[in-house]
Amino acid sequence: MEQKVQQRDPAEERAVLDAIEVWVEKEVRPIAKKFDLADEYPHDLVEQMKELGLFGATISPEYGGLGLSAWTYAQIVIKVASVWMAPSGIFNSHLIMASAIERSGTEAQKCKYLPLMASGAFRGSLGLTESNAGTDLQAIRTVAKRDGDHYVVNGSKTWITNSMYGDGTLLLVKTDPHANPRHKGMSMLIAEKTEGFKVVDKIKKFAYRSIDTCELLFEDYRVPAENLLGGEEGHGFQQTAGGLELGRINVAARGAGIAEGSLKMGLRYAQERETFGKPIWQHQAIQFKLADMVTQVEASKRLIENAALKYDAGERCDLESSMAKYFASEAGLFCSQEAMRIFGGYSHAVDYEIERYYRDSMLMCIGEGANEVLKTVIAKQLVDRHRI
Numbered sequence: 001m002e003q004k005v006q007q008r009d010p011a012e013e014r015a016v017l018d019a020i021e022v023w024v025e026k027e028v029r030p031i032a033k034k035f036d037l038a039d040e041y042p043h044d045l046v047e048q049m050k051e052l053g054l055f056g057a058t059i060s061p062e063y064g065g066l067g068l069s070a071w072t073y074a075q076i077v078i079k080v081a082s083v084w085m086a087p088s089g090i091f092n093s094h095l096i097m098a099s100a101i102e103r104s105g106t107e108a109q110k111c112k113y114l115p116l117m118a119s120g121a122f123r124g125s126l127g128l129t130e131s132n133a134g135t136d137l138q139a140i141r142t143v144a145k146r147d148g149d150h151y152v153v154n155g156s157k158t159w160i161t162n163s164m165y166g167d168g169t170l171l172l173v174k175t176d177p178h179a180n181p182r183h184k185g186m187s188m189l190i191a192e193k194t195e196g197f198k199v200v201d202k203i204k205k206f207a208y209r210s211i212d213t214c215e216l217l218f219e220d221y222r223v224p225a226e227n228l229l230g231g232e233e234g235h236g237f238q239q240t241a242g243g244l245e246l247g248r249i250n251v252a253a254r255g256a257g258i259a260e261g262s263l264k265m266g267l268r269y270a271q272e273r274e275t276f277g278k279p280i281w282q283h284q285a286i287q288f289k290l291a292d293m294v295t296q297v298e299a300s301k302r303l304i305e306n307a308a309l310k311y312d313a314g315e316r317c318d319l320e321s322s323m324a325k326y327f328a329s330e331a332g333l334f335c336s337q338e339a340m341r342i343f344g345g346y347s348h349a350v351d352y353e354i355e356r357y358y359r360d361s362m363l364m365c366i367g368e369g370a371n372e373v374l375k376t377v378i379a380k381q382l383v384d385r386h387r388i
């Protein structure tokens with residue numbers, strides 16, 4: 001599938017980013033601690049996201065979206081995650097579903113779903129993972145069997161974000177469980193919540209709280225055959241992989257946001273807190289931390305920018321987006337941990353909020369390709385580009 005070239009408009013980008021900045025400071029920052037600790041879903045933020053157009057951020061204007069570049073989108077995600085990472089998940093996986101429909105869907109699927117998704121009237125999720133299949137997605141067991149003009153789905157999914165309060169999911173299934181190689185038997189269904197689509201439970205998480213991440217059960221769940229993504233069976237694995245570049249830029253931006261937010265909090269605290277008669281930033285040990293943190297934040301942003309600009313230019317950026325995701329997610333983990341150390345004992349007081357950044361950072365190292373696997377992907381892509 002050819003990647004289209006994204007035109008950028010600096011004035012429009014600035015206006016969007018300014019509006020997001022105002023919203024984040026006015027609406028997100030004041031509620032982050034309360035909602036995270038109560039593990040309460042931020043319904044009001046969802047309504048505000050609709051008004052801001054966030055659910056259509058990367059959807060083309062011809063389908064009602066804002067058509068923002070990956071670069072602008074990454075800046076939005078960094079901004080949100082620098083204050084509270086979790087709400088970025090509300091529009092992230094929704095937009096990954098939308099971009100899969102826009103990239104691989106039939107015209108009828110695009111016309112039906114994208115305008116609804118752009119307005120937030122239909123909020124989507126990504127239904128890939130199963131209890132026995134996370135990294136190894138080809139091991140999924142959920143089966144969709146053709147029955148006249150429907151597919152009948154049986155199986156289960158787990159860890160599906162946005163599935164309790166969302167309206168449907170892009171469901172990865174086996175249409176041919178016996179295919180060899182396995183990926184040839186995989187397809188994607190645009191699965192609306194109708195009879196047979198059961199949200200079993202919201203998983204209780206230590207981090208990325210407030211957001212609904214659930215187990216799903218499908219029992220003789222009927223999906224119209226016209227909802228087979230792209231209209232042809234057997235392309236589900238490639239359709240999933242096709243969204244990885246943008247998905248990794250997203251997760252990288254979340255990691256960079258956590259890193260930047262942690263840096264800002266550490267920097268402030270280091271100037272306020274005094275020991276041995278001077279602010280702690282004047283101790284060399286703390287200076288080293290701040291130096292490491294700011295360098296990681298800046299390096300993360302540059303890697304994200306590099307990947308996003310290539311993506312927007314319609315160029316291949318598998319290696320660049322993988323490097324950005326790997327580095328920026330580790331930077332989020334590193335910077336939040338260093339900030340915890342700067343806060344000393346107060347890092348453990350939830351009132352100071354730095355512990356939320358620390359908790360939320362780990363997920364970025366796992367999602368969109370666990371970093372352990374991603375490093376092997378980076379090496380393979382590197383060799384692929386520089387074969388002798």
Ligand SMILES: Cc1cc2nc3c(=O)[nH]c(=O)nc-3n(C[C@H](O)[C@H](O)[C@H](O)COP(=O)(O)OP(=O)(O)OC[C@H]3O[C@@H](n4cnc5c(N)ncnc54)[C@H](O)[C@@H]3O)c2cc1C
Pocket residue numbers: 093125126127128129132133134135136158159160161162205208213363366367368369370371372373
């Ligand atoms: C909060 C949260 C939200 C999520 N949201 C969604 C969602 O919306 N939709 C969705 O579909 N999924 C979602 N997931 C699932 C997530 O994508 C998976 O957890 C992730 O893909 C890892 O899969 P796994 O947990 O099965 O780990 P496993 O695949 O079992 O991996 C376990 C460990 O082994 C390592 N490993 C595995 N294979 C290899 C290999 N070949 N080489 C080296 N190391 C390897 C991994 O790096 C990891 O360290 C979410 C998960 C969480 C925690």
